[in-house]
Amino acid sequence: MELEVDLQRQRMQLIESGRTLREFIVSTATNGPGEINGSGCTPRGAHIVRAKIGGDQPLGAVFRARRPTGEIWTPELHAQQPGRDWILTRILWLSGTEAGRNRLGLVDTFRRYIYIHGTPYATQLGLPGSKGCVRMDNADIIELYDRVPVGTVVRIS
Numbered sequence: 001m002e003l004e005v006d007l008q009r010q011r012m013q014l015i016e017s018g019r020t021l022r023e024f025i026v027s028t029a030t031n032g033p034g035e036i037n038g039s040g041c042t043p044r045g046a047h048i049v050r051a052k053i054g055g056d057q058p059l060g061a062v063f064r065a066r067r068p069t070g071e072i073w074t075p076e077l078h079a080q081q082p083g084r085d086w087i088l089t090r091i092l093w094l095s096g097t098e099a100g101r102n103r104l105g106l107v108d109t110f111r112r113y114i115y116i117h118g119t120p121y122a123t124q125l126g127l128p129g130s131k132g133c134v135r136m137d138n139a140d141i142i143e144l145y146d147r148v149p150v151g152t153v154v155r156i157s
Contacts, residue, residue, distance in 0.1 A: 010125070052093075059139070066093070086123075096109035
């Protein structure tokens with residue numbers, strides 16, 4: 001099983017044995033592709049799912065620093081904190097596998113806290129809009145979380 005994120009199309013495919021099992025609409029970085037820490041860009045290359053977080057949380061659970069806050073996203077909560085970078089429902093924390101490209105030093109995906117995660121329904125998917133992560137519909141991230149194990153390869157191009 002592996003995931004392929006197409007930055008140009010803003011789509012992610014779940015692939016098994018060369019067959020696409022599912023395609024998801026996503027949103028990657030507003031700043032485009034890039035690997036440098038602090039760039040706000042989505043890192044390219046080969047990665048793995050290093051950790052899965054939030055499997056016991058409800059749909060719309062809000063995370064901060066990879067921990068559930070106890071909040072559930074609502075339009076009202078969103079309106080109270082309009083600039084907040086919402087990380088919802090589930091987190092697949094990525095780690096680069098290519099030293100010097102997306103692993104170690106100033107280009108380390110894991111240390112940049114790059115995730116595949118749920119996002120508010122107010123977020124427009126299919127267009128770049130994140131600060132580097134791969135955002136997904138909340139129901140889709142639950143499905144993906146349940147299907148992929150830690151160690152799953154994630155290719156971003």
